[in-house]
Amino acid sequence: MSAHEHISGNGGPLQGGEMQITAVSKSFGIGPLRQQVIENCSFTLERGKLTVLIGPSGCGKTTLINLLAGYEAPDSGTITVDGAPIKGPGKDRLVVFQETALFPWMTTLENVTYGPIVRGEKSKKEVEEEAMHLLRKVGLEDFRDKFPIQLSGGMQRRCELVRALINRPKIMMMDEPFRGLDAMTRELMQEYYVRLFEENHLTNLFITSELEEAIFLADRLVILTNRPASARTVIEIELPRPREFKLLATREYLHYKQQALEILHEEALKAFSSGCGATVADFLEAYSEVESK
Amino acid sequence: MTQKKPVYFMGINLRKLRKSIFSKTTYRGIVAVIATVILWELCARFEVPIIGMIPAPSSVFSSLVEQLQDPAYWECWVVSYDRVLSGFIIAQIIGIPLGLIMGLSRHLRDLSFPTLEILRPIPPLAWVPTAVIFWPTPEMSMIFVTFLGAFFTMVLNILGGVKNIDVRYIRSAQSLGSSGFDIFRRIVLPATLPSLFTGMTVGMGITWAVVVAAEMIASRSGLGFLTWKSYVAGDYPVIVIGMISIGIAGYLSSAVIRLLGDRLTPWRKII
Ligand SMILES: Nc1ncnc2c1ncn2[C@@H]1O[C@H](COP(=O)(O)OP(=O)(O)O)[C@@H](O)[C@H]1O
Numbered sequence A: 001m002s003a004h005e006h007i008s009g010n011g012g013p014l015q016g017g018e019m020q021i022t023a024v025s026k027s028f029g030i031g032p033l034r035q036q037v038i039e040n041c042s043f044t045l046e047r048g049k050l051t052v053l054i055g056p057s058g059c060g061k062t063t064l065i066n067l068l069a070g071y072e073a074p075d076s077g078t079i080t081v082d083g084a085p086i087k088g089p090g091k092d093r094l095v096v097f098q099e100t101a102l103f104p105w106m107t108t109l110e111n112v113t114y115g116p117i118v119r120g121e122k123s124k125k126e127v128e129e130e131a132m133h134l135l136r137k138v139g140l141e142d143f144r145d146k147f148p149i150q151l152s153g154g155m156q157r158r159c160e161l162v163r164a165l166i167n168r169p170k171i172m173m174m175d176e177p178f179r180g181l182d183a184m185t186r187e188l189m190q191e192y193y194v195r196l197f198e199e200n201h202l203t204n205l206f207i208t209s210e211l212e213e214a215i216f217l218a219d220r221l222v223i224l225t226n227r228p229a230s231a232r233t234v235i236e237i238e239l240p241r242p243r244e245f246k247l248l249a250t251r252e253y254l255h256y257k258q259q260a261l262e263i264l265h266e267e268a269l270k271a272f273s274s275g276c277g278a279t280v281a282d283f284l285e286a287y288s289e290v291e292s293k
Numbered sequence B: 001m002t003q004k005k006p007v008y009f010m011g012i013n014l015r016k017l018r019k020s021i022f023s024k025t026t027y028r029g030i031v032a033v034i035a036t037v038i039l040w041e042l043c044a045r046f047e048v049p050i051i052g053m054i055p056a057p058s059s060v061f062s063s064l065v066e067q068l069q070d071p072a073y074w075e076c077w078v079v080s081y082d083r084v085l086s087g088f089i090i091a092q093i094i095g096i097p098l099g100l101i102m103g104l105s106r107h108l109r110d111l112s113f114p115t116l117e118i119l120r121p122i123p124p125l126a127w128v129p130t131a132v133i134f135w136p137t138p139e140m141s142m143i144f145v146t147f148l149g150a151f152f153t154m155v156l157n158i159l160g161g162v163k164n165i166d167v168r169y170i171r172s173a174q175s176l177g178s179s180g181f182d183i184f185r186r187i188v189l190p191a192t193l194p195s196l197f198t199g200m201t202v203g204m205g206i207t208w209a210v211v212v213a214a215e216m217i218a219s220r221s222g223l224g225f226l227t228w229k230s231y232v233a234g235d236y237p238v239i240v241i242g243m244i245s246i247g248i249a250g251y252l253s254s255a256v257i258r259l260l261g262d263r264l265t266p267w268r269k270i271i
């Protein structure tokens, strides 16, 4: 993949949108079983920026993505894209889910062309040409007629990225997309992903529970509080782009990491004092995982 | 790679077909069948208690030669297959849409599920007396009972299949711009196909069990009746022929469904 070629191929540059999340709350269950998952959460996905959301597992990250994608409605608060409130799911906000959500009964090409074809915007031939162009860029052109189970984990993620990108969304949302991949593949995917982003500067939301990955990718790092989740702090990561893995050894990187760790640690202590055992365990796990590296 | 070019005939890769027919699995299967027959013959020769009472393959074989030349024997095949297929196909025609509708509509599910769950545990054979009374011809009552055998399995498998569709598939499809019938056609139907074929395989097995038993109780034709008649007449080798015929008929039916299932859901099994 050449670094100077646009992923959007034939259709001109992609146009990012700006998403504003204001005072959003969401709970599940009723009565004594009621569980406040997100409370008074506000942050902005700035146009053309890669915003990374970090929080321990179980804090409500997937729930938040479901709200932003329009799959579920918040109990209160507003979510707008370029000033207009969102109404249900839409092709302007596409999600790459935590585990692969490629349609198992469709081939790579059929998966990728699904959106444009059901919307009937272009002829099948045009759509397939564009799809092949994108698949070539992520090295999947030889796998166009394979089913998802015939692809490796990394290939599935790339296919999923392309399935979203071909629809020219305003905002891409990634829910822990590289979780469960082996370390090598994961590193490769991070590099793939960060290159794609740097070529297009599409508005991106990337969710993770790994601090190293978060800082490596982010323009802006949003640290979530423990459950109920809300945006606690935003750290602007002013590391140079294009990002390279050697950044991870620089003083600037370590400075950001230290800053984030302090906040994560505070959150862990808070969870301790509120006596919420399971989440503390999660938090400390995430914390030590990061520190041991 | 030194793979030879595939040769296709009617969409079937002939090389693969040849490989799968003359495979080690096939040979092992044949060897096991032959070994079973030899063991059976030995049991009969040495008059092993209980199992040795079954007529020996040698005596079954001579009576098989007679049967194969008798049109009445083949008539039994036709009659039983006719019943199985009629009941099975009607069960598909009614069961598949019902299962889909119940899976998709909460209201209809709430309405029909309790009734269905009460009727389901009644063994199809328990319906024989009522069926004989209410259906105008005995043949219709047989088909009705056969139908019941496959019907509940179909409905419940499809209902389960629809309800277990990963919500992320539906959500992705919605985000990508499809809705309504489009989601039904492109997502719900293919996602349900594997459970549909599971239902068919199980349903086909039940259907044969039901037909054979019903033929023994309430009919004067078919493979089940052939077996029963031979018992009454004391013609023991033919009992064995009847049983093995039923086994082969059931096996052939399941094989067709398996083939069809593999063909229509190629994404599940990659050879
Ligand atoms: N549909 C739902 N009904 C009830 N509880 C839910 C639902 N979705 C999520 N939750 C709860 O919300 C919490 C956060 O879940 P999730 O957003 O998946 O966390 P994360 O993605 O950060 O790991 C969990 O404790 C989970 O039990």
Ligand SMILES: [Mg+2]
Pocket: A058, A061, A062, A063, A098, A175, A176
């Ligand atoms: Mg999650």
